[in-house]
Amino acid sequence: MNGGWFEPSVPRVLAHRGLALEVPENTLAAFEAAVRAGARYLETDIHPSAEGAAVLAHDPTLRRVAGRSESVSDLSLDELRSVDLGGGHGFGTLDELLHAFPEARLNIDVKTDAAVAPTIEAVRRAGAADRVLLTAFSDARRRRLAVAVPDSVTSAGRTSVLRAVVASRTRNAAAMRRGVAGARALQIPERVGRLRVLSPALLETAHAAGLEVHIWTVNDEAEMRRLLALGVDGLVTDRADLALRIVAET
16 A cells, blocks of 8 residues: 555544444454445554464443453453354454454554453554554553554654643744654544544644644544634544544545
8 A cells, every 4th residue: 555544635434443333343343334335544552362363443441342350461362252242243363353454544542551462463464554544542562552653643642642742822833843752643632521632723733743633532423613713634433434424525
């Protein structure tokens, strides 16, 4: 694939854990549904299995998705595959996702330090560095990923996002660029509690610094339209089908 992760024009629709309207989230079936709907960007999360496979899973435990108390990292891959997440669908791996959808770009949230090495190994095995964005709430973890997979791109971790917000208050693009330390995107909620993260000043400064701004998790049609009109570069959404239609109309 030529051009890498940022090759298509904005705005981008990132299918958050696939499209889980009729199948469970973060399963290969959910990602297949997103691709069928037209998604070019698939967002997923990684936890390691007991033997160190990169497993598609948002939560550290099975409680929410399967009503069980075990942690993902306590079970082998075979055991995880046997867990019924709904409709007979089990856990999948990053290797499977990368190979199943070779034209898709992936946004990969690496949830723990123990998930770093399995993620790196899966991306390298697939030769997929130029079509993945690697991210983590931890900036230290995000930097480890960036160094290990230099042809990938990354989005800012929590501390870097805070630095970006501070820099936006004076519209200081150079300070924002320094603050994100090589990241290419800010992937943020519109607000956290009373703190408004997204603002016209942040968008303006991020764009001046050469950064894209993606907002999560946006599922309401009116909110999608408002954010696109404001000029955000991407929507992270559980409703990729709806967001893709709205983008096509704008």
